[in-house]
Amino acid sequence: MRFKDVFSIIGPGMIGPSSSHTAGAVRLGRVARGLFGEQPKSAEIVFYGSFAATYSGHGTDLAVTAGLLAFDTDDERIPESLQLAEQSGMEISFQASSLPSVHPNTLTIKLSSGRRRCQMTGCSIGGGNIEVIEVNGFDLKFTSNYPVLIVYHVDRPGVLASLTRLLSDAGINIGYMDVDRKARLGRAATVIETDGAIPEKLLNEIKKLAHVKSYDYIEWNGGEPL
Incomplete structure (x- = not known):
């Protein structure tokens, strides 16, 4: 907290x-x-x-x-x-x-x-x-004090690396991250709280990543902390 x-x-x-x-x-x-x-x-x-x-x-x-x-x-x-x-x-x-x-x-x-x-x-x-x-059935913890991105994906090697690399290359800092998966190599979800808002263009790039199924994104106050 x-x-x-x-x-x-x-x-x-x-x-x-x-x-x-x-x-x-x-x-x-x-x-x-x-x-x-x-x-x-x-x-x-x-x-x-x-x-x-x-x-x-x-x-x-x-x-x-x-x-x-x-x-x-x-x-x-x-x-x-x-x-x-x-x-x-x-x-x-x-x-x-x-x-x-x-x-x-x-x-x-x-x-x-x-x-x-x-x-x-x-x-x-x-x-x-x-x-x-x-x-949605995944044990994910977050506060929503900062912008929240939840990515639903398949548990495969490199998915998290690709996701965090996109954010890093865009200059977006990750303040918190939590991951849950239903089974090895099965359905998974990752929640990330960032220090700033994620542009729509970048969200579209995240959706195109291999093994990513969908995402949810919430941010208020233009990405400033609540």
């Missing part, structure tokens, strides 16, 4: 009551929407731990819905997010469940539109900060 300054502990500008139960939940919703690439038609939210026990009273359901609508943490429309989601045509449901050995403020977001699907599990770890721990 990286704290940039005192505001990383106090929390961001937000609509309350809690940085963990509202601001963090908004950011989790925004990241899930970013991974999906657009507003979904359907969203299923599963809460665990403290989230499961208090999500309605603390407005966590409103907060994560606001994130799925691409609202920021201080958006005054957060209290009306459920109504606004319905008006926009997004169907959303909530349920409480249990998941062993996770942070108390954890949720899973399942998004769909037609045949498209996306699933993300993440935690609100305090001060509005979050940590994603799973994306």
Whole structure:
């Protein structure tokens, strides 16, 4: 966990009551929407731990819905997010469940539109900060404090070397990287947080790399840290 300054502990500008139960939940919703690439038609939210026990009273359901609508943490429309989601045509449901050995403020977001699907599990770890721990069945950890690139590929020699070489040649510094694979030489995914935004031209070059199947990319604030 990286704290940039005192505001990383106090929390961001937000609509309350809690940085963990509202601001963090908004950011989790925004990241899930970013991974999906657009507003979904359907969203299923599963809460665990403290989230499961208090999500309605603390407005966590409103907060994560606001994130799925691409609202920021201080958006005054957060209290009306459920109504606004319905008006926009997004169907959303909530349920409480249990998941062993996770942070108390954890949720899973399942998004769909037609045949498209996306699933993300993440935690609100305090001060509005979050940590994603799973994306589309891969155990990948990242904070989204910086631009996030997730590359889905086949586990083959040289894939990561080719990927990091492209970024290096473009002058983009890698701040963090995590890899998960389903089996040796099977499906794999790599998440990279960079110190600056990745241009679209470079993203297209990454997609053309051998054994790369697809990618997700999220960045806000022009690539500046959140």
